[in-house]
Amino acid sequence: MSDLQPPRGTHDLLPEDQRRHRHITETVLRIAGLYGYEEISTPIFEATDVFRRTLGETSDIVTKEMYVFEDKKGRSLALRPEGTAGVARAFVSHLRSKPLPLKLFYQGPMFRYERMQKGRQRQFHQFGIELLGVPEPLGDVEVITMAAHILEALGVADKVTLEINTLGDPDTRQAYRDILVAFLKGHRDGLSKDSQDRLDRNPLRIFDSKDAGDQEILKDAPKLTGHLTPASQDFFDTVKGGLLAAGVNYTLNPGLVRGLDYYCHTAFEFTTETLGAQGAVLAGGRYDGLIEAMGGPSTPGTGWAAGVERLALMIAEPPGPARPVAVVPIGEAAEAEALSLVQRLRQAGFPVDLGFAGNLKKRLDKANKANAVAAVILGQDELEKQAATVRDMETGEQTEIKLSALEDHLARYR
Template sequence: MGKNTPHAIRGTQDMLGEEAERFQHVVDTFDRVRRLYGFGRVEVPVFEQTAVFARSLGETTDVVSKEMYSFEDRGGDSLTLRPEFTAGIARAYLTNGWQQFVPLKLATHGPLFRYERPQKGRFRQFHQLDAEIIGAAEPAADVELLVMADQLLSELGISDGVTLQLNTLGDSATRDAWRDSLVTHFEAHKGDLSEDSQDRLTRNPLRILDSKDKRDRPIADAAPGIDDVMSDEAAAFFDAVTSGLDAAGVAWERNARLVRGLDYYRHTAFEFVTDRLGAQGTVLGGGRYDGLIEALGGPETPAVGWAAGIERLAMLIDAKDLPGKLLIAVIPDHPSMENEANRLATHLRVRGYSTFTVLRGSAKKRADKARRAGAAGILFVRDEDDPNRRLHLTDLSDGNVDAEDFLMDVLGNLPEPYHQLEGSDHTGFRVL
């Protein structure tokens, strides 16, 4: 690169080849699974009024105070690139009158933006999958979302070594009582807490429970648990969620220190965690946020949802689990056969066959590129004197049964005037 060549912004990424295929495989699998569960597609803007995120995420959270990309537009409005999906979906629910459609099962995916220190699987522009159920207070909604998440991870082939950690934050009365008991406990040990946790004590005390600072761990581990103050109603809700997961065959484990700091979270909180991505091992997480829409100025509305980082999921996928290409390459033996090769390629693509073409070079060089692209076979279009042998198929499948079936299917779908020679191996064709 020259000295004036622009460089990528730190913390962003470009994708090509297998990396891009992994990314797309996550998106395609998500779209297929969310349809199985009846989740409709929703789209929301990449930027919103800053107040949407400040009110939903809390003015004092790290995301709002340190990580959001906010700017003033020419009209003087403060706008923010979305750091997460849920607030924008909640805003859209209110401003578009979607209350008439509850319960709403919604799903989306796309780019998000946070100014944070880049690390493995985390970028300043990153991408997430998102699934939400709005307007359903029943624990069955939590169960369905968790079962869908479990199936997604399974179909991506990454469920081994991933654990569903589950907790309850209780109803409003339980949460308030737990918060008060935690504040009392942490105040008694305030001088021994880290600086960050001392700050959290006044604005977000539940977050001290999942602090990674070694100074905080003994104090956090000795803190009172939510079960000590759990109401009967909250306990029954959590029991309905766990029994629903058991009935669906979804394994889970209790993590009584799994929390959500903002006051609008209620009841279920969960994370799917792996040890394959370093310390930041969460690949999918979410919870019930019954108070969010009310915090944005709407009526009290129950809701639950989850999000998952596409890049982090893609990193866990084994290359062998990516969908096979099974390409058929169509290559003209001579420039005079270029149009005929294009006709055949178009015919095959219309019939659903992945067809690879190389736009320039000799037949030999094009064949080399087709091999490197992983083609299962090459269909040469030949300019020969004998009109009975205009096509020749080279099988690159090395005895792979799937590839052989694919190639035989291709041969049976060639357009007229081509027809396979009677009694030949699979290489000869003639013009009828």
């Protein structure tokens, strides 16, 4: 048994799990359509450089969480750890001549080599959207509004909070970063070990630290909001005003940051208390420098990604499959008749379960386990009358119905 387990951090999606996943992705696809987004599928693996360039050489994802391997020609490939890089690459490869804006939706498995926790595994599923070619704050508003719409449609709106922040334009960001580093270097010894590392690699992320000592030091740190250029401030104000107008509630979180250089302006996250430490359910922001970093034409972008497994843990049980009608033949002659009857009913649109073997008792038992609404019993008596006994599986009530009138009678179970 132990040697037949799936690899660490991977899971079989059994039919009832898959049902939840499908309910989520179908809901997303439907709502994305309302906003004019079309699905794009990119490969599950890419040249390792695709992720190196978009995620940064020093990011944790690249240095310790990527599944990297060589193919038979010695090319370095990586299983995708997230979706944006592949979409950006596809844009640069094929889509740069399309009229902008481009509204793309994607969905599928992602891979990260990590220790598991609730709502986190090594193969997991994300869906996300990218809006390319819109430098205006209205793009951010639409993207966030759509996310809120989706979460509402999934019935989790009351379990999540939207937090937003701004990183300012690239110049502000860079200038502020220098100011912050200068300040924190004066307090280096007081910082936690993790944050001392972050100071070199990714100083803005120190704001996320859960360490109490770090937060104490940060209280006196210079704030980004105090360093925004008027244009950046305007941008952020327009985003906030737009969300207000669209009826999307949010809270400001000045500690919400993104480390990579191409992120700018809006950063946001829908978080929940219901998933333990894995609070982020859907997160995104603006990445105006990304396409350029990939070697494409300078193209603004904004978007987000969400975790399907995390959402699956939050949503209510989706409706199960439609209840079938069970056709139950008794004897060989009836079985032959049943084969044609079954096809007739399926062509008419009824889900039909035809047991493979067994006497009446066994087949009714199977029909019950298949959650059948009704059983159409076909025995010698019925055959002679060109009729069937239809048993309501809920009440046990039985009625004899002419074969020619079956569809009409069964219509009540649709």
